[in-house]
Amino acid sequence: QVQLQESGPGLVKPSQTLSLTCTVSGGSISSGDHYWTWIRQHPGRGLEFIGYIYHTGSTYYNPSLKSRVSISVDTSKNQFSLRLSSLTAADTAVYYCARESGDSGWYGFRDYWGQGTLVTVSS
Amino acid sequence: EIVMTQSPATLSVSPGDRATLSCRASQSVSSTLAWYQQKPGQAPRLLIYGASTRATGIPARFSGSGSGTEFTLTISSLQSEDFAVYYCQQYNIWPPGTFGQGTKVEIK
Secondary structure, eight states: OOEEEEESOSEEOTTSOEEEEEEEESSOGGGSSOEEEEEEEOTTSOEEEEEEEOTTSOEEEOTTTTTTEEEEEETTTTEEEEEEOSOOGGGOEEEEEEEEEEETTEEEEEEEEOOOEEEEEOO | OOOEEEEOSEEEEOTTSOEEEEEEESSOOTTOEEEEEEOTTSOOEEEEETTTEEOTTOOTTEEEEEETTEEEEEESSOOGGGOSEEEEEEOSSTTTOOBOOOEEEEEO
16 A cells, blocks of 8 residues: 655744655556656635646646746655755745656556645644 | 636535536536535545546545536535535646635535
8 A cells, every 4th residue: 555654844944945755655656657746725715726746856846936946856765755945934834745646648647645734834 | 717606605505406607617618627625623635636537535426527627526316525625626737726715515
């Protein structure tokens, strides 16, 4: 059974950089069968795609966040990480990591998720 | 960007009744449509992909239908554990694979 687990600080000051790590167990990031993604959910609101990474290091970022986002992968640890800079209160959200899967040649549904971590941006 | 619109925003249903949730895409997404269930304090859980294929371990009372721009999630007989928020998500244009705003299924 694939499991994902986010880790990182729950409280970050404005203007600082958020760093979160997602540890994958029960499956290998290196398999190349999936993409690995970050999604966030503002309190009481919907789901926002942040970006994804492939095991080769290839990435895609949401254009609205692109200037502030970086996603990296460490296949030796079976982890991938998110960095989001220049934080404001608007970045307060639950951050999820998830696995992107495909079917019949179409990728993009999220079949396994971490439990999520609440990040609060406040001084 | 493809906009996904879900209706209704809130659906009040009695346990044992059928629930029908709708999702509309602003342009055709073929059958590249997924449904998720989210309970308070939990991550979303994949229910359906390919518009109608149940994900692993999902009970048969959940069914999905539709193609193009109109999709439906049906819960045939609501159980207590089914009261939650449901999201649709298209992945015809991926990334990003946009989500709808959600439908809350509450106890009537």
